[in-house]
Amino acid sequence: MWEDIKIYNKFYDRYNLYVTEDKLMTLESIFSQLEIGTSIKLSKNSHQSVKVITDNVFYVQPSYSEIRENNRAQFVIFSAPGASGKSALAKYIAKRYKGIYWDLSQISLGENSFHGTLWRALGQEGFVNFFNQLKQGRGVLVLDAFDEAEMISGRSGIEFLLKDLSETTELNSTPSIVLFARTESAIFLVDYCKENDISYAQYEIGFFEEYNAKEFVKKKIEAEGKKITKTVIDCIEQQFNVIKRLLGQSEETKTFLGYAPVLEALAKAYDDERNTVKLLEQLKKDNISSTQIIYSVLDYLLAREHDKVCNALKEKWMAKYPEFVKWDNIYSKKEQIIRIAEFILLNGVEENSLYDNLEIPDELYSEYYEAIKRFLPQHPFLQNYIERNCVAFTGPAFRDYILSSLLADEKYEDLALEYFGMKVQNIHVSSQMLIDFYYYITKDNLRIHGEIFNILYDSFKAKETANKHAIVYVIQNGEDVDVSFELRNIVEGILTDEIEFILYGEYIAISKISNALIDVEKKIIIGDNNNVRIFNSVIIADEVIFDSNNVEIEAKEPGECLIVSYKDAVNRRGDTLNFEIRTDKADLIKIDMPNIDHYYKLRRYKYKYEDGNNDDYLKFNLFVKKIMNCMRKHRKDTPAKDREFIDNEIINKSIFKRSVMDFLISIGVIYIDSKENHLYKLDVTVLSRHGLNWMDFGGSVDDELMGLYKDYINYNKK
Numbered sequence: 001m002w003e004d005i006k007i008y009n010k011f012y013d014r015y016n017l018y019v020t021e022d023k024l025m026t027l028e029s030i031f032s033q034l035e036i037g038t039s040i041k042l043s044k045n046s047h048q049s050v051k052v053i054t055d056n057v058f059y060v061q062p063s064y065s066e067i068r069e070n071n072r073a074q075f076v077i078f079s080a081p082g083a084s085g086k087s088a089l090a091k092y093i094a095k096r097y098k099g100i101y102w103d104l105s106q107i108s109l110g111e112n113s114f115h116g117t118l119w120r121a122l123g124q125e126g127f128v129n130f131f132n133q134l135k136q137g138r139g140v141l142v143l144d145a146f147d148e149a150e151m152i153s154g155r156s157g158i159e160f161l162l163k164d165l166s167e168t169t170e171l172n173s174t175p176s177i178v179l180f181a182r183t184e185s186a187i188f189l190v191d192y193c194k195e196n197d198i199s200y201a202q203y204e205i206g207f208f209e210e211y212n213a214k215e216f217v218k219k220k221i222e223a224e225g226k227k228i229t230k231t232v233i234d235c236i237e238q239q240f241n242v243i244k245r246l247l248g249q250s251e252e253t254k255t256f257l258g259y260a261p262v263l264e265a266l267a268k269a270y271d272d273e274r275n276t277v278k279l280l281e282q283l284k285k286d287n288i289s290s291t292q293i294i295y296s297v298l299d300y301l302l303a304r305e306h307d308k309v310c311n312a313l314k315e316k317w318m319a320k321y322p323e324f325v326k327w328d329n330i331y332s333k334k335e336q337i338i339r340i341a342e343f344i345l346l347n348g349v350e351e352n353s354l355y356d357n358l359e360i361p362d363e364l365y366s367e368y369y370e371a372i373k374r375f376l377p378q379h380p381f382l383q384n385y386i387e388r389n390c391v392a393f394t395g396p397a398f399r400d401y402i403l404s405s406l407l408a409d410e411k412y413e414d415l416a417l418e419y420f421g422m423k424v425q426n427i428h429v430s431s432q433m434l435i436d437f438y439y440y441i442t443k444d445n446l447r448i449h450g451e452i453f454n455i456l457y458d459s460f461k462a463k464e465t466a467n468k469h470a471i472v473y474v475i476q477n478g479e480d481v482d483v484s485f486e487l488r489n490i491v492e493g494i495l496t497d498e499i500e501f502i503l504y505g506e507y508i509a510i511s512k513i514s515n516a517l518i519d520v521e522k523k524i525i526i527g528d529n530n531n532v533r534i535f536n537s538v539i540i541a542d543e544v545i546f547d548s549n550n551v552e553i554e555a556k557e558p559g560e561c562l563i564v565s566y567k568d569a570v571n572r573r574g575d576t577l578n579f580e581i582r583t584d585k586a587d588l589i590k591i592d593m594p595n596i597d598h599y600y601k602l603r604r605y606k607y608k609y610e611d612g613n614n615d616d617y618l619k620f621n622l623f624v625k626k627i628m629n630c631m632r633k634h635r636k637d638t639p640a641k642d643r644e645f646i647d648n649e650i651i652n653k654s655i656f657k658r659s660v661m662d663f664l665i666s667i668g669v670i671y672i673d674s675k676e677n678h679l680y681k682l683d684v685t686v687l688s689r690h691g692l693n694w695m696d697f698g699g700s701v702d703d704e705l706m707g708l709y710k711d712y713i714n715y716n717k718k
Helices: 002-013 086-096 113-135 146-168 183-195 210-223 230-247 251-256 260-268 275-282 290-320 333-346 362-378 396-407 413-421 433-441 450-461 600-605 617-632 643-651 655-666 684-689 703-717
Strands: 064-068 075-080 100-103 141-144 177-182 200-205 382-385 390-393 447-449 468-477 480-489 494-504 507-510 512-514 516-519 523-535 538-541 543-555 561-565 578-583 589-592 640-642 679-682
Touching: 075 086, 075 183, 086 100, 086 141, 086 177, 100 113, 113 146, 141 146, 146 177, 146 183, 146 523, 146 543, 146 578, 177 183, 183 200, 210 230, 210 260, 230 251, 230 275, 230 290, 251 290, 260 290, 260 396, 275 290, 290 333, 290 362, 290 396, 290 433, 333 362, 333 382, 333 390, 333 396, 333 413, 362 382, 390 396, 396 413, 396 433, 396 450, 413 450, 433 450, 433 494, 447 450, 450 468, 450 480, 450 494, 450 507, 450 512, 468 617, 512 516, 516 617, 523 538, 523 561, 538 543, 543 589, 578 600, 589 600, 617 640, 617 643, 617 655, 617 679, 617 703, 640 643, 643 655, 643 679, 655 703
Parallel strands: 075 177, 075 200, 100 141, 141 177, 447 494, 468 516, 507 523, 512 523, 516 538, 523 543, 538 561, 543 578, 561 589
Antiparallel strands: 064 200, 382 390, 468 480, 480 494, 543 561, 640 679
């Protein structure tokens, strides 16, 4: 296991992604040298992505962790997990220091985007004055949403921006350029700074400490127009105490109660009768999960809306239509979920909803529809933005509750897919709650269609922090395809979260993937309307289909990138398809497809995956990991797998694979038990003597199995 830890550390050390000290950080200490700037006026022709924040910003100070301190940094990078309040903090900094807030999710970046956009916003004199002010340590330029910018513009677009930004601010002596990104995009920003000798500081935004978490809930309740009385404060205290009693006094509980979407839901569920406290107290402590707690709170909100509509209709309907008694069917949970999605997509209440409420008599339906038109726009899951003339979800927890519910229902999943396909407002970036909700909803079958794989993958990636690293396995296992999402603490080398599904469907859709091992007998569609990125991953498929204008393939040591298509790769974009290759060394990228010569940028990476070469570490690594993954499902007493399946389906006629299996048997890692001779079994004790833990293998190809591979080469020589 400790070898695995060294591997992870080796990869992440190049980015300095460790939280090195446990010391109190505040915004004041981070920007201690920064002064408030002078007022800025934008021109009427300013692009919508560039803003001067004048309105009050909802802000409660989160915790901060120092990753790299530099008081003379040119850039300050804030990284954070998904939905942890990055944009709120970005706007707060821009307002507090009288700077400019630039939302990169609302613009397509390219050459001259930096100068052109800001010049247009400030004018020639304003542009010069603003950057002179920054050089003197007064004011800030805050750039937000690098994750969405990567989806829209690709990394090349971001690099154009960073290059111009660096050149314009190279004489700055104080950290007045502030960049906000999720953990993975922050790695890219750090890497760019290192490669281009740009001085930078980096901090990770953490979760709220308990006192500030309670302040967050208070402020949210106050924003609803309610006074913060002793009753409100007591209710908040009780909510926290009950949740801590249910989940225990652990670090996970502290994180849960410091996560902004959870706090938004608790605030929205507040009522004078303290019904949320009563609800929480009814939950059973045994096997309770944080997901179940927040899901129950959101369920309660839907039940409360159901009661409101029923109470509004009952008196009138009971007099007019006394025989109607099916009140449970009025504004049910499912109907609310569907109508909320329709309201978001169509910006209105649909009379001909996809949800057919056949229990309502025809003569009452027009009254029912009028009632829905009154109540739905005021739904606690919805927020109206009058200035933008649009409606959105109240927050990530509400959004991902609705979307996960739709994705789990084949009849209505197209509503969710339509939402993900929308290119209005902001590009959708899921919170970690979407996959947790989906897992909870589908716990009785745990199946996912290949079409939504990428959506759940993005949600799981939102769990990444500076010290936690996401890996995914998608492995053909007979008729089934096993999917395992794993989150590992790269400092301690332990698995901290694991979610498993069975995948079905004819294809798997991916767009942005890293540290993944995908080996399936299916089509893989590598596609997105904007940009696709494959980083340090293995993709082996029956057929690979490129369905994006720009495909980035990247490999950095100690990882590699392998793409294998047994059939001709398909290009759905014609002449618009472009490949961008990024790698430390050319041999870190290997591509095998029958028609590779059709793609001239890929030719130099041509590779034969199925040749008989025994001296190939990549093949050895992948085969051993495939065997280990097959055995993960058999946990009755010891990891094992049916011999006939491995011999016929995995090894088949491959001389190389047979030689590796013979080697593993010869050293006792794999053995055959005389009592169950139909199984190949794994001896985890023998494996550990080689410095390996079968549960801790990485997803990408790295050097974690190099010691075992050297023993295999010596075995073959004998």
